Amino acid sequence: MEYLYIYGSNNFAMEKEKPVISLIKAINHFHRGVSMRELAALLGVSYKTAYRYKEKVESIGFQLEKNPTTHRYKIAGKNRPEFNLSFSQQEVDFILNAINGDSEMHNRIRNKVYIHSDLQYLPGKLIEVTFGHNIKQLQKAIKDRKRVVLKAYNSVNSNSCRDILTEPVIMQDYYKRLYGYTPEKRKMIQYKTERIGSVEILQEGQMFTDRHIQNPETDVFWWMFEDRSWEVSLEFNRGAYHMIREEYPRIDELTSEIKEGIFRFNGRLASLVPPASIVLRFPGEVRIVSPPELENLCFEKLKKLPFF
Template identity: 30%
Template sequence: MISKVDNEDIDFTNEEASLLKELLLSSGTKSKLKDALLRKIYLKSEIVIQGNHLLNAHLGKIVTDLSKAISENKQVVLKKYHSANSNTITDRLVEPINFTDNYTSLCAYEIETGENKYFNIERITDVDVLQKLYEFESKHQLDKLDAFGFSSRNGLPFYIDIRLNLRAYMILKQEYPMITPYVKKEAKTSNYRLKLEVNNPKPVIRFVLGLLDDVEVCGSIEFKEYLKNFVSTTFENNKSDFEYVKKYDFSIVSIKS
């Protein structure tokens, strides 16, 4: 018979928390109960502090402070947040919702814009946890990001199938570590194969065009067409670059039909 224990003293080991997390994430169903369980796993284990990208105590403190705010339903100010989109450094008043699976980003409701956004953890200088509780919880929306960090609100999804040599694989893995589960080593070759669905094709296109000699786009048809149109439009006023790119057999990148 299992004796009763104080649930405040229950903590998961990393192995227990990781197993529970994977079981929940593998479930295709969406529910508030599932989200609540995931949140408790994150907050009741050491996973928060030991995320692979938390390379220093400063980032660890930011994640710890945000986790505390989430557990207490409190608003926070992301101090001196560096925005890559607007090229600005500003304080952002938000209601933190949850982290992405690998703790690279925070999903939060930004009060000024009235939008749910993702904030890169490494671009947060500091966190000020306020005593003010959530005011807009009914507007919170947690979208699942793709491996390149884009949510389903970023447009129509594309299925991509790309062959990579070792150099391309290592570069892509370093820049986008979340792609790792979607990459398989090809049998009897030194190449790798990346197959997954993305919410925005632009980071993939940027990667392909930067490593034309190291990648081969195998699919999908929709992604190939988008890529061809993108290159044609981008290079139409730059003939030298266009001729360089066009030499690759994809009708403009090394795409194999």
């Protein structure tokens, strides 16, 4: 006999409800819908078991609609529910602010909050001690409006590893990205938190709060929009599309299957760097439709290769 308490706190049911919760989250994640065979593969169960989970999801009140052509399921309704059993950044901040003290009990609670937060979705790993400490330091600096030094930050674009002074403003994309005002550049800059060696909080307060952007507008690759943007169109084969979507799930909302096995992305981007990187990572599997500037950027990057 199986038990299901989606909104309850009965620990006895936790293991039973996990696959069903995962199924709801999987369906809710893909904007174009998902087939039963894909769901079975995602959950690591048989097709028949996945179908049984689908029926259970419907029995607790979720209405699923099936596309008669693609046989993909979507959660019905104009406004799809935000179904997330992990703590968001705001929820983590609220809980940590309410916990005062440095006892062993306080530290255990803090660690559990992080483990059950959105940090668990970082690709290839659960939260690591160093990474978790850096996130806590950044959250504290944001709350106290302090400047920080990002120690030994590894920049892919400049091919360097150095310390960077910044005024942290907000973290997004499940804590994977920090947006901070960097005096050296005189503007808001995005930093990948996994590339930060350590975080040093300075005593001095933030000096350029009037230039901070609390909710930066970002594209599907999480780059901030500034003065210029590009309308980009790319075509992927099926394999490349699914691999790219795993890394950048937001491209799903701007991508459609134009013919069997070929997907077209059309969207406004804040930078040509991410699509250029994708084109070079998947030679022969990604085609540039537009703009010409993207082709030129890829060509310039290729010329830097020693064998070119």
